[in-house]
Amino acid sequence: MRVVVTGGFGFLGQQVTDVLLARRTLCGAPVDRLLLADRNVPAATPVADHPLVDVVRGDLSERLDDVFRHPVDVVIHLASAVSAECESDFDLGMTANLDTTRALLDAARAQSAAGGPTPRVVFSSSVAVYGSDPAAPLPPVVDERTLPTPQSSYGTQKRVCEQLIAEYTRRGFVDGRVARLMTVAVRPGAPNAAASGFLSGIIREPLSGLPATCPVDPALRVALASPRRTVEGILRIAEAGRDNGPGSLEGRLPVNLPALTVTVADMLDALRRVAGDAVADLVTVAPDPAIEAIVGSWPASFDNARARALGLRPDDDFESVVRAYIQDHPDAVTVAVGKSGH
Amino acid sequence: MRVVVTGGFGFLGQQVTDVLLARRTLCGAPVDRLLLADRNVPAATPVADHPLVDVVRGDLSERLDDVFRHPVDVVIHLASAVSAECESDFDLGMTANLDTTRALLDAARAQSAAGGPTPRVVFSSSVAVYGSDPAAPLPPVVDERTLPTPQSSYGTQKRVCEQLIAEYTRRGFVDGRVARLMTVAVRPGAPNAAASGFLSGIIREPLSGLPATCPVDPALRVALASPRRTVEGILRIAEAGRDNGPGSLEGRLPVNLPALTVTVADMLDALRRVAGDAVADLVTVAPDPAIEAIVGSWPASFDNARARALGLRPDDDFESVVRAYIQDHPDAVTVAVGKSGH
Incomplete structure (x- = not known):
């Protein structure tokens, strides 16, 4: 199968890539090709030379033709503008998070509409979909039935994308999955512009x-998860069955990672x-x-x-x-x- | 004040117009101009000749410059593709309901960003934001804390717009309000393409x-409201205070009409x-x-x-x-x- 990881050279993208290249299987099938899409690709990165790996560099919304040039079975969509930059630059967040995700969903839909496989799209959402509105505070303990009332542009964009993915899934355009990531700590490398950095x-x-x-x-x-647990959660949700029964998504979409x-x-x-x-x-x-x-x-x-x-x-x-x-x-x-x- | 009604020649638009022209006030100020925007304007309609009324005909997304040519105080946004047509033509619904509403919000934001009044934007949402997902059925009694899980494209588009309006309001771009309309019955005139028609x-x-x-x-x-009660609800939500206290919105956005x-x-x-x-x-x-x-x-x-x-x-x-x-x-x-x- 052909797997795409957007934000593939980001921190989580690299962790997911490492695990996939070590396992060589996903959803019960061998990973034949792994396409990493990212606007930033490091100059010297061994993974780019891996025989299974393809690289698409640039703004995802402008490179979707290349990403979907060959049939895609699974997309793990990690590319995202982060919380603090979405708060300081509203239009950037709307474009990078909402418009790009919608364009990705439409490209996936075009593939299934043309008779290709219906792509499984795994969306990395965020605990930031929940926000404590002073007039409607969150309950002391939150679960997936809790009404998200985001209090940030980033959280709003993630929540809107969750609902678009639910709708594209309901219509059969994609097989969507939503993993709500907790704050990932400890991240290595340089600080990023996330408020939680x-x-x-x-x-x-x-x-x-x-x-x-x-x-x-x-x-x-705060609610945290280690990088190891986060990657484990993303891949588990990618592989979960959609039908009812233990270990399935039971028809519902978002899953809050532990x-x-x-x-x-x-x-x-x-x-x-x-x-x-x-x-x-x-x-x-x-x-x-x-x-x-x-x-x-x-x-x-x-x-x-x-x-x-x-x-x-x-x-x-x-x-x-x-x-x-x-x-x-x-x-x-x-x-x-x-x-x-x- | 200058009031805009989108979908102004639709059934609800005409009801709202009639009430506004009779009252001549909204939110405690006189209605000086009433702009009706609609893609369909009847050939002979007395209201178009009313001295207070301006008419902008055409696709709203293409006519926003004209709608906002003079400072707008209140927008009552009723224009919408209806449920059955959104279900049969996915792209039409996404364009007419999601993209057009976002363009309207951006035009309103541009007005406030340029130093003009911050427009009050009253969005007509719908009971269709709620849908009974077989894997996550709705509770027997629904209120505004109930998690909307739309089961139609129309409901998804309305729900996404609700969240964009909440976000544009949180950022101070607009003063947004959301009235979730029940099924309006009995509507006069010809059948429309709403599933509830x-x-x-x-x-x-x-x-x-x-x-x-x-x-x-x-x-x-089914949950119904008469046209009279529906128009009453839309205007009441337009006029409600945003601060805490009886008769206010208490900071929260969507209100389910009775x-x-x-x-x-x-x-x-x-x-x-x-x-x-x-x-x-x-x-x-x-x-x-x-x-x-x-x-x-x-x-x-x-x-x-x-x-x-x-x-x-x-x-x-x-x-x-x-x-x-x-x-x-x-x-x-x-x-x-x-x-x-x-």
């Missing part, structure tokens, strides 16, 4: 000996236990109302029964997330870290 | 001596009581699975607490709806009807 930065930067700023009150509760609920203070305590006081003291708390407003509007506690029914589970605790980051990114960790903890 | 036709056609087909099981329960819940059999019984057996017997029951699927997916029972807080109430009963139709459209009623009922 600090939730990786306050761990990642100190572990490389750099200072970091925590722009929220450490008492803030969330580990912690306070930011819990995260900093875990860093302190793993890496010591000198490293943890590199974090300075300096609340930024704009960041607090976005991240604080997201729910922190979930009933993950749907994800559990698919066999998905949250990370055990944040300390194990920090240790997994250190294990997966040894080159990015420049401070001395005890191997067995405190 | 028969809910007017089974009353209207017999009252003019014509046969009518009921395409659903008469036991089906619903009269009846079975189709109740409707036919009311017709029989008002107009007699010979008229009621003009209706033939011949279920059409396509119509039943759309209309049957809509909820029939509502908790209308939000609408009640705004002072809105449902019709008393369906017999009074039939009598109001006869009173408002004497020329369309050709059969003999007792003036005081049975």
